[in-house]
Amino acid sequence: MVKMKSLRVASDKSISHRAVMFSSIAEGRTVINNALFSDDTLRTIKAMQSMGVRIEVSSRRIEVVGVGKYGLKEPDDVLYLGNSGTSMRLLSGLLAGQDFLSILTGDDSLRNRPMGRVIKPLRAMGASIMARDNDLAPLAIKGSNLKGIKHKMGIASAQVKSAILLAGLYADGDVEVVEPYKSRNHTETMLKAFGVDVIEDGLAVRLGKNRQLEGDLAIDVPADISSAAFFMVLGALKRDFELVLKDVGLNPTRSGILSVFDEANVDYDIKNERLSGLEKMGDVVVRFSNNLRPFKIDGELLPLLIDEIPILSILAIFCDGISSIRDAAELRKKESDRIKSICEGLKRVGVKTEEFEDGFDIYGKPNHPIRPALIDTHNDHRIAMSFSILSAVSSVPIELTETHSILTSYPNFLDHLSYVSS
Ligand code: S3P
Numbered sequence: 001m002v003k004m005k006s007l008r009v010a011s012d013k014s015i016s017h018r019a020v021m022f023s024s025i026a027e028g029r030t031v032i033n034n035a036l037f038s039d040d041t042l043r044t045i046k047a048m049q050s051m052g053v054r055i056e057v058s059s060r061r062i063e064v065v066g067v068g069k070y071g072l073k074e075p076d077d078v079l080y081l082g083n084s085g086t087s088m089r090l091l092s093g094l095l096a097g098q099d100f101l102s103i104l105t106g107d108d109s110l111r112n113r114p115m116g117r118v119i120k121p122l123r124a125m126g127a128s129i130m131a132r133d134n135d136l137a138p139l140a141i142k143g144s145n146l147k148g149i150k151h152k153m154g155i156a157s158a159q160v161k162s163a164i165l166l167a168g169l170y171a172d173g174d175v176e177v178v179e180p181y182k183s184r185n186h187t188e189t190m191l192k193a194f195g196v197d198v199i200e201d202g203l204a205v206r207l208g209k210n211r212q213l214e215g216d217l218a219i220d221v222p223a224d225i226s227s228a229a230f231f232m233v234l235g236a237l238k239r240d241f242e243l244v245l246k247d248v249g250l251n252p253t254r255s256g257i258l259s260v261f262d263e264a265n266v267d268y269d270i271k272n273e274r275l276s277g278l279e280k281m282g283d284v285v286v287r288f289s290n291n292l293r294p295f296k297i298d299g300e301l302l303p304l305l306i307d308e309i310p311i312l313s314i315l316a317i318f319c320d321g322i323s324s325i326r327d328a329a330e331l332r333k334k335e336s337d338r339i340k341s342i343c344e345g346l347k348r349v350g351v352k353t354e355e356f357e358d359g360f361d362i363y364g365k366p367n368h369p370i371r372p373a374l375i376d377t378h379n380d381h382r383i384a385m386s387f388s389i390l391s392a393v394s395s396v397p398i399e400l401t402e403t404h405s406i407l408t409s410y411p412n413f414l415d416h417l418s419y420v421s422s
Helices: 013-024 039-049 085-096 116-124 158-168 186-193 225-237 256-264 299-304 306-317 329-333 338-348 381-394 404-408 413-421
Strands: 003-007 027-033 054-057 061-067 101-105 128-132 136-142 146-152 171-178 198-201 204-207 217-220 241-249 267-276 279-287 321-325 353-356 359-364 373-375 398-400
Touching: 003 413, 013 027, 013 039, 013 061, 013 085, 013 158, 013 186, 013 217, 039 054, 039 085, 039 404, 085 101, 085 116, 085 136, 085 158, 116 128, 116 146, 116 158, 146 158, 158 171, 158 186, 158 204, 186 198, 186 217, 225 241, 225 256, 225 267, 225 279, 225 306, 225 381, 225 413, 256 267, 256 299, 256 306, 299 306, 306 321, 306 329, 306 338, 306 359, 306 381, 329 338, 338 353, 338 359, 338 373, 338 381, 381 398, 381 404, 381 413
Parallel strands: 003 241, 027 217, 146 171, 373 398
Antiparallel strands: 027 061, 054 061, 101 136, 128 136, 171 204, 198 204, 241 279, 267 279, 321 359, 353 359
16 A cells, blocks of 8 residues: 655755845845744854844744845854855855955865855955965955956856855946856845846846845745755655655756656656745655666756755666766765765665766666665765665665754754654
8 A cells, every 4th residue: 555645844945045145135024934944044044143134033934124235234253154055155245245344164064165166256346355275264255346247157056156146236337147057046036036137048147227125025935855855765765655745946947856857767746836936836746666767967957956966876776777977076065075975875885886076877776785884974964864865765774973964954854754754
């Protein structure tokens, strides 16, 4: 008999960060429903509060009293952003436009992630930014009168694109960012909802004349497809099982996992497709899937599922053949070097992999045996969650060096996992 369960996973992290930042510099109040309260998003909330924004937080709802574009105050201490790359890169853009000093830092992992990619264009716009080795946090940012920029990005990165657009709100002159491939467009979508003139033109994004944000908005945050992904893969691999994942954000710049599911022959449906504000969402139904086929991820697909590679690697173990990931050198710059963390973990559980500079191959087969192992998560939430899913679907004990990192994006993950496993 098929067992059926339903789950609403954690809310979208990218949208929650943006909702808090943008409503802080809008005129008027904004209500954010179903915001994600995780370690990362709490860092953004605290940072905005320490710049004088009134943010009231109750169980699932946040109310932000916007101070307007020029209403932020100099923080009286360093802004500590924990593990959150999105907080650091987006705030760098926002702070480049402020006429005060701010110092941004974070944990060991964040202090070793490249910031040159935002520092360079922001300096070109006129901001003064100091950084360790010219690339690493702590960053000291002193804003000034910014000028426009035409920036051609070498990598597809929503964080870099967003930093430039946020600084662009304060710039005189034309602002244009061009990506090699389209990355998530939550910044563009949400700025439009706040009334800013944003023009999306293929791979280019431009700011138009109106760069003020009007508040008095209600934002509903969908469930995070990057968090749903763990349970989508569990649903595909758990025998006699069907899982309904409710209210999942299905923005096409985030839903690349669905094309991999198509290629891999995963049995799934999308139900109740609807718009929440300007963002698409729906319920994802996933069933146990036989005859899984190997898949290839490269090129323009990569940014559309960049955070799902760890859990898709778990799916690849049970596909009949070699799955390959290429053009993915960016994975080495995430919360951990994910190419290394994944390959090392897969080897430990007995799965053959071949590592390349920009990706890896996974040698999968149906019913692949899994060995009990201790996995080093490298303090990376997505590595910890991926191997927890592998343990659940294979019923093989897999120990993790830590699970604390999971709090950065999905505080209820382990409870949800025991609910669907029971
Ligand atoms: C994010 C963008 C992505 C993603 C990260 C969140 C965002 O990073 O990996 O988890 O909210 O903009 P890059 O834009 O650096 O690829």
